[in-house]
Amino acid sequence: MDERTKITLDESEIPRRWYNVIPDLPEPPPPPLHPGTGQPVGPEDLAPLFPMELIRQEVSGDRYLDIPDEVIDVYRLWRPTPLFRARRLEKALGTPARIYYKYEGVSPAGSHKPNTAVPQAFYNAAEGTRRLTTETGAGQWGSALAFACAQYGIDCEVWMVRASYDQKPHRRTLMRIWGATVHASPSPITAAGAKILADHPDSPGSLGIAISEAVEVAAADPFTRYALGSVLNHVLLHQTVIGEEALKQFAAAGERPPDVIIGCTGGGSNFAGLFLPFLREKLAGRGDPVIRAVEPAACPSFTRGIYAYDFGDTAGFTPLMKMHTLGHDFIPDPVHAGGLRYHGMSPLLSHMYELGLFEAVAKQQRECFAAAVTFAKAEGILPAPEPSHALAAVIEEANRCTASGEEKVLLTALCGHGHFDMTAYERYLAGDIPDFELSQPRIDAALASLPRI
Amino acid sequence: MDERTKITLDESEIPRRWYNVIPDLPEPPPPPLHPGTGQPVGPEDLAPLFPMELIRQEVSGDRYLDIPDEVIDVYRLWRPTPLFRARRLEKALGTPARIYYKYEGVSPAGSHKPNTAVPQAFYNAAEGTRRLTTETGAGQWGSALAFACAQYGIDCEVWMVRASYDQKPHRRTLMRIWGATVHASPSPITAAGAKILADHPDSPGSLGIAISEAVEVAAADPFTRYALGSVLNHVLLHQTVIGEEALKQFAAAGERPPDVIIGCTGGGSNFAGLFLPFLREKLAGRGDPVIRAVEPAACPSFTRGIYAYDFGDTAGFTPLMKMHTLGHDFIPDPVHAGGLRYHGMSPLLSHMYELGLFEAVAKQQRECFAAAVTFAKAEGILPAPEPSHALAAVIEEANRCTASGEEKVLLTALCGHGHFDMTAYERYLAGDIPDFELSQPRIDAALASLPRI
Numbered sequence: 034m035d036e037r038t039k040i041t042l043d044e045s046e047i048p049r050r051w052y053n054v055i056p057d058l059p060e061p062p063p064p065p066l067h068p069g070t071g072q073p074v075g076p077e078d079l080a081p082l083f084p085m086e087l088i089r090q091e092v093s094g095d096r097y098l099d100i101p102d103e104v105i106d107v108y109r110l111w112r113p114t115p116l117f118r119a120r121r122l123e124k125a126l127g128t129p130a131r132i133y134y135k136y137e138g139v140s141p142a143g144s145h146k147p148n149t150a151v152p153q154a155f156y157n158a159a160e161g162t163r164r165l166t167t168e169t170g171a172g173q174w175g176s177a178l179a180f181a182c183a184q185y186g187i188d189c190e191v192w193m194v195r196a197s198y199d200q201k202p203h204r205r206t207l208m209r210i211w212g213a214t215v216h217a218s219p220s221p222i223t224a225a226g227a228k229i230l231a232d233h234p235d236s237p238g239s240l241g242i243a244i245s246e247a248v249e250v251a252a253a254d255p256f257t258r259y260a261l262g263s264v265l266n267h268v269l270l271h272q273t274v275i276g277e278e279a280l281k282q283f284a285a286a287g288e289r290p291p292d293v294i295i296g297c298t299g300g301g302s303n304f305a306g307l308f309l310p311f312l313r314e315k316l317a318g319r320g321d322p323v324i325r326a327v328e329p330a331a332c333p334s335f336t337r338g339i340y341a342y343d344f345g346d347t348a349g350f351t352p353l354m355k356m357h358t359l360g361h362d363f364i365p366d367p368v369h370a371g372g373l374r375y376h377g378m379s380p381l382l383s384h385m386y387e388l389g390l391f392e393a394v395a396k397q398q399r400e401c402f403a404a405a406v407t408f409a410k411a412e413g414i415l416p417a418p419e420p421s422h423a424l425a426a427v428i429e430e431a432n433r434c435t436a437s438g439e440e441k442v443l444l445t446a447l448c449g450h451g452h453f454d455m456t457a458y459e460r461y462l463a464g465d466i467p468d469f470e471l472s473q474p475r476i477d478a479a480l481a482s483l484p485r486i
Numbered sequence: 487m488d489e490r491t492k493i494t495l496d497e498s499e500i501p502r503r504w505y506n507v508i509p510d511l512p513e514p515p516p517p518p519l520h521p522g523t524g525q526p527v528g529p530e531d532l533a534p535l536f537p538m539e540l541i542r543q544e545v546s547g548d549r550y551l552d553i554p555d556e557v558i559d560v561y562r563l564w565r566p567t568p569l570f571r572a573r574r575l576e577k578a579l580g581t582p583a584r585i586y587y588k589y590e591g592v593s594p595a596g597s598h599k600p601n602t603a604v605p606q607a608f609y610n611a612a613e614g615t616r617r618l619t620t621e622t623g624a625g626q627w628g629s630a631l632a633f634a635c636a637q638y639g640i641d642c643e644v645w646m647v648r649a650s651y652d653q654k655p656h657r658r659t660l661m662r663i664w665g666a667t668v669h670a671s672p673s674p675i676t677a678a679g680a681k682i683l684a685d686h687p688d689s690p691g692s693l694g695i696a697i698s699e700a701v702e703v704a705a706a707d708p709f710t711r712y713a714l715g716s717v718l719n720h721v722l723l724h725q726t727v728i729g730e731e732a733l734k735q736f737a738a739a740g741e742r743p744p745d746v747i748i749g750c751t752g753g754g755s756n757f758a759g760l761f762l763p764f765l766r767e768k769l770a771g772r773g774d775p776v777i778r779a780v781e782p783a784a785c786p787s788f789t790r791g792i793y794a795y796d797f798g799d800t801a802g803f804t805p806l807m808k809m810h811t812l813g814h815d816f817i818p819d820p821v822h823a824g825g826l827r828y829h830g831m832s833p834l835l836s837h838m839y840e841l842g843l844f845e846a847v848a849k850q851q852r853e854c855f856a857a858a859v860t861f862a863k864a865e866g867i868l869p870a871p872e873p874s875h876a877l878a879a880v881i882e883e884a885n886r887c888t889a890s891g892e893e894k895v896l897l898t899a900l901c902g903h904g905h906f907d908m909t910a911y912e913r914y915l916a917g918d919i920p921d922f923e924l925s926q927p928r929i930d931a932a933l934a935s936l937p938r939i
């Protein structure tokens with residue numbers, strides 16, 4: 034094991050293939066269903082929204098899919114990302130654990146999201162799409178897609194939840210710098226948005242409404258398609274570059290396989306991107322990590338949701354997906370980790386959770402902010418609120434090692450920096466960050482909205 | 487010449503020595519003078535403010551100074567920084583030039599400033615300093631010093647110009663996360679601040695006032711010292727890690743020495759850090775780059791200032807330094823590149839400019855913002871307003887190459903990202919960024935304040 038703090042790879046070591054876990058599972062995940070017919074959706078149902086290559090990737094049974102050269106050429110701008118040994122954090126904690134974090138905040142958009150935004154924009158451009166639409170909450174996904182579209186010369190139109198549009202102008206500005214058009218959602222330019230504005234002129238919007246608007250515009254124009262930043266199989270697939278690089282970096286560092294892999298989950302894509310390649314190795318007998326998802330206590334789809342068919346959006350426009358869900362009517366309390374405030378979960382991860390391939394815990398946000406500040410003081414990097422959930426669980430595990438004396442190897446994904454979350458940190462320093470208790474009746478009420486199929 | 491976009495180095499290649507250009511110059515720069523006696527200041531004059539090792543470095547005649555292991559161990563968190571070949575920008579411009587940029591925004595504080603903040607904090611901690619004071623405008627330097635002090639367990643107290651303290655809270659928050667105490671300047675807790683508040687209760691503050699406050703507090707306590715983020719010889723010295731790494735990266739890429747090196751200048755430290763090692767090579771007959779400083783037209787110390795002894799601060803507390811200056815009373819118009827709004831210039835760089843070792847140009851800020859947006863669309867990274875001045879000059883040079891057909895090799899330092907400058911970009915996108923004309927009578931009036939010696 035070497036003495037480095039930061040294990041870098043040359044860009045010639047960017048992975049050339051994405052890893053698809055589905056053929057390695059004992060059974061495939063249940064298919065998405067058409068809400069009208071109750072039958073599995075086919076490529077023809079998805080073609081108005083997605084290019085054929087992404088539809089093919091969504092249902093592929095191949096273990097590996099080649100990454101196009103044109104995607105690699107954009108990945109080069111920030112990949113391979115560094116794997117850090119958190120030596121200064123270990124020292125601050127006084128733990129015998131060896132802590133590693135894979136840092137995705139070096140991307141232009143500052144998170145792991147460009148790993149999938151770039152191939153999505155590429156395949157769209159290659160198949161003649163002239164414009165991509167999408168929704169965004171605080172703006173991490175919207176800014177990643179804006180960046181990606183700029184690389185391939187296609188237009189990008191983003192519906193941004195009005196509350197964030199008004200209160201968090203900086204990521205909106207970032208999207209515009211990269212050339213995207215940004216609308217506050219609900220907007221008057223779609224039927225879905227206009228209807229809501231007619232009833233509620235002051236609507237603060239929601240991700241569900243923004244999805245409806247983006248989908249409506251994409252469906253109406255043959256040269257416009259829609260892009261989603263998490264949840265779907267092809268998104269998780271693209272994110273496996275994270276774990277593939279980390280495997281190479283563990284080998285380069287002479288480190289044994291991790292004992293615990295920890296990631297935060299909203300839709301699940303950064304967590305999956307990190308652990309899936311390590312799971313492949315585990316299934317092949319190389320290493321035996323405990324794999325742990327960390328979700329916000331305010332939106333605990335794994336730990337308190339149920340595994341059932343539900344809609345991906347609030348309005349009920351999407352196919353039905355079997356997943357861990359709190360119900361598509363569930364509105365999480367306003368925790369600052371906006372990227373984790375999603376009522377459902379990746380269907381693929383949900384299936385794997387049912388198979389017992391990983392575990393899940395939930396964290397309150399105050400503990401997560403405290404972990405982020407401890408981390409920032411030791412390691413310098415200021416984490417986004419989302420990965421601070423993973424860091425809280427890493428620190429918890431490291432402290433267990435201190436108590437037991439075990440020299441465990443811990444690995445997490447630091448999926449983004451917190452430079453656009455400074456208002457949240459300001460509130461934390463002012464003691465103005467509440468924890469939220471989520472009552473069972475509130476979950477039960479939201480679950481009552483589940484579709485009967 | 488290889489095909490990479492990003493030339494990375496392993497952390498084992500972090501430079502082990504800083505390069506001191508002074509012994510390679512035909513004559514040394516004129517010494518700073520004591521304002522009372524008119525005699526050169528000695529170590530005893532500086533000892534209340536700086537640790538002895540930094541005073542030694544300030545006047546050293548050695549070509550190389552060893553970097554302590556404890557500093558290297560913190561540099562490892564982000565160094566070596568990547569050298570990028572701006573292939574996508576070249577393509578967007580259609581230029582035959584080969585454009586390289588050394589990216590310092592990967593540091594925890596997001597700029598080159600930690601390169602000197604870290605050794606300054608280290609030497610202070612090693613010599614028993616318990617608290618460092620400093621001033622900061624928009625907060626780049628203050629946040630770098632806050633980060634560095636956190637690494638060595640010493641306190642950090644920052645006087646932040648009130649206008650920025652109120653209008654730019656995010657870097658203030660960043661400093662606090664790293665454990666620093668941040669005061670709005672003028673503050674009632676110093677005599678200098680209290681006096682100004684008594685006369686002007688609504689004073690927006692200035693860097694000059696903030697320096698006076700930080701120096702006053704440091705001078706009054708034997709365990710408190712003061713740190714400066716640019717201008718001084720030891721600061722430029724520490725920044726040479728930028729150029730030393732770039733030299734290795736040019737060699738690793740199989741690229742010939744640059745034809746043009748371009749950097750932005752406020753106090754001069756990032757520009758010097760990039761070009762000094764290349765100048766050493768040039769003086770030894772290896773390469774012959776044109777070296778070009780770019781300053782804001784609103785604060786043109788090289789191109790319109792005079793070379794004379796002046797104070798480093800507005801209040802006249804510092805030693806007199808011979809430098810290019812617009813007069814210590816000069817208040818630049820409020821351009822967004824806050825890091826370049828300094829009335830003077832590094833005395834060492836000023837001396838070298840007089841020796842004809844580099845040239846200088848001035849740019850209006852609208853051209854610089856336009857360059858930054860062109861760059862961000864092509865390369866992804868959003869530049870801070872300061873290096874956008876260098877980018878404007880790079881694009882100008884690349885366009886000259888397009889006209890002439892010359893395949894020049896251009897090198898610049900992208901000294902920081904713009905994540906904390908989004909309000910400025912928002913104004914630029916709204917068409918709300920003015921250029922400022924600086925009249926000669928205004929410069930003449932400020933120069934009338936020069937001390938007679």
